[in-house]
Each structure stands twice: as C-alpha cells, then as structure tokens.
Amino acid sequence: MSAPQRRFDLPCTAIPSAWYNIAADLPVPAPPPLDPNTGKPAGPELLAPIFPMGLLQQEMSTERWIDVPGAVMEAYSLYRPSPLIRATALEKALDTPARIYYKYEGVSPAGSHKPNTAIPQAYYNKLEGVKRITTETGAGQWGCALALACSLFDVECMVYMVKVSFFQKPYRRSMMAAWGAECIASPSDTTETGRKVLAETPDTPGSLGIAISEAVEDAVGREDTKYSLGSVLNHVLLHQTIIGQEAQIQMEMAGDEPDVVIGCHGGGSNFAGLAFPYIRDKITKGKTTRIVAVEPKSCPTLTQGPLAYDYGDTGKMTPLLHMYTLGSGFVAPGIHAGGLRYHGAAPLTSHCIGQGYAEAIAVPQLETFAAAITFARSEGFIPAPESAHAICAAIREANAAKEAGEERVILFNLSGHGHFDMAAYDAYLAGQLTDIEPPAESLAGSLACLPKVDG
C-alpha cells in the first residue's frame, strides 16, 4: 500500500529564475519614501552611501520580473526549492475538515527564510567591490543569514544584536562566529547612537530600531562598508517572492488551491514572500484568496498603528517610510518572538493591507506557544516562535472551518525552526510566560512623536 503523498518537492532545476516585483501590478502605487529634510520623495542618491546600486535599482524598480543571477541560483540550490508539506497529522489532531499546507523555510543553513535575501544582498555588494557589511539582528536569525551569505561571497560581516536576544540566544552568536562574522550587543558603546541610548536608559533591552541606527552609523562612517537590512525594504520582499512562486507550483502538484494564505509579520518579508504572488492573482485574475498577516499582541503594528510616514529607526537616520507604525521610539516588551518586535512594517505590505488585498490579526503569546506545541507534537518540526504566530492563525482557521462544517484550504509559511529558541519553550512549558501587551500610555507616547509630513 503506498502512503498518501504529504511532501511536494520540486526538482532543483525548477527554482523560479526571476523574482516577482509586485510594484508592477499595483493599481495604486505605494507612496514613495521621503527625504526627511525636504519632505520630497527620496531619490537613490540619498541611500547610495549605504546600499549598492544593484539593490537600489531593485528598490525603485517597477519591472515585473527581475532575473536571479547565476551565482545566487547556485547558492539557492543548497537548500531550494524548499518543501511544501500537507499537515495531515495536524489536521487529525485538530479533527478539522480543513486541508492544511505549510511551506517549510527552516531547511536553509541558517534555519529560516532569511538567506533568500541575504544571499543576493551579499552578492550585489561583492559585485560592486564592497569589503564589509554591517547589519542589525533581533532574535539572531538575520545576523546568522547574513553571516552565512557573507561567508559564501567572502565579505566581512558586522552584526549589532538587540541586547535582550544577545543574552537569550547565545548559540545564535556562536553560529555567526562560526561563519566568521563579528557580533556585539546593541545598544553598544561603539557608536554615538548606542552611547546616547545607554546614557539615557542603561537598562534598555534594546530594540531593532536602535540596532538599525547603530549599523547605519557604522556603515556611513566607513568607505569600504555598506549596510544591509533583512526585512521591510522593497528589494528584500522582492527576493523573498521565491517562496510564494514555488508554493504556487507545489500547490498545483498537490491538486489544491488555498482559500487562505497566512504568514507571520515582523517587518513583513516572509509574509510578503509567500503572499505577493497570490496577491498578484487577486489583482490580475480576480481571485478571492484571503491573505492574513499575523503579528504579536505585544507589538501590534498592523492592528493598532496608523498608516503614516515614520522613520525606520530610533535614531531617525533613515528616510521616512509610509507604513503602519507604532512610532520609531516604541520599544516592544521583551517577548520571545524577537523577530516580531519591530515598530514599523514594510511599506509594500502596509500598502497591500491598506488597499484591502490583505488583512492583519494580532495573537497573544500563550496561544501562540500552545499552537507551537500542538504543531511540534503532530507534525514534528519545532517552529520558531515567530513562525508559531502563523501556526496559531492557521489553527484558528481550521477550528473555524470545523465549526462551520466546511472544507477550507489553508496555506501558511513555516518561516523557520526553533532549535535556538528552546529556552523560550522551556519557559513556556514551565508556565513562566505571560500575555504581555504594551501599556496604552507607551503607545500613545511613541505615536505622539510621529514626524509631521505635508500633504
């Protein structure tokens, strides 16, 4: 008797050969980034000191398809295509009529979807003669991904790691060291921003906003150095569309089509990576797929923040981005899904939500960990706490389908494994975690500081 097929793999030769740029298909274009000094749209020259031209061109591009360079394809073929898996064991555990699928991005050497953009970013920097790349990292996944990519293309890598994670995730630091990168806790005393924050709030857990400021300051101060961002920007989301393109082919192999597509949302890159090819079908083919972004209740950017212009970092060094934001001074409580603690959101995912192509929900920490455990005990994979937010929403959908007595096809992105998050699992299983929400006055305070923009 042959087992029913659960896993849908593509041959290596079927890795999509171009990234999909949603800017080409948006009926209403997303508002451009602004130069904070003039209030006018920011041209490439504003960002040229920190990013290579190859990436800036992609950032501004409205071409629908952008070819994946050969060297990037070769690196992708280390771990791509990633598998699409039918969650039959989870379906059974939930006793649901829904059919659940997940795209598993934990198969990359760094354990998450992040190498999908780290690899092309290291490649384009190398191509333009850059010797050293700085970046920030929250939970450590992005630092690991960039450290890996820099080692593949022989570029130096300097990582500013959010302090709370620096101590929570020591083995993430070890991984970066193994790939040859340098990693320090942020805020640090090596940058002006870091020293200023430390003087004002010596006990701060740090935040992505602060770490970004430090990494940018470092890159601006050195001729041989550029900066790299692991989420939020258009070119990052572009690179991640490899996920959704593969998923569409694999769902076809499975003979199914999703009614709902789900991704966890920190800066928006893994969500966009899975969702944008499906949003394309909504725009160009009139499909009615529901697209759901899931964030933590402790950092409710998409569900409680306004869609407004704001800085991408705490030090106010970046251009103004049009996005859902809790204010660039917002510091989320130190929850265990460190990768979802960003105050802002990608302009492109914000725009898609604003235009009604996607919806957003916020889920609490305890329900999220309960979902992760249900998943681990049925499907086997131990998810990253970030990815568990998508699982949480998928389980809600499956339960709703059961209640309604209807079939529903659910596709979610399992953005990474949780092998370096076991301290968080220990804390959850010992009953030590709680549901944290930011105090209303801290939200009101950081939102009151949004920059004023005309028009």
Ligand SMILES: *Cc1c(COP(=O)(O)O)cnc(C)c1O
């Ligand atoms: C970084 C990370 C996230 C959050 O970042 P996005 O840009 O929103 O995707 C989610 N899941 C995992 C596993 C991550 O490493």
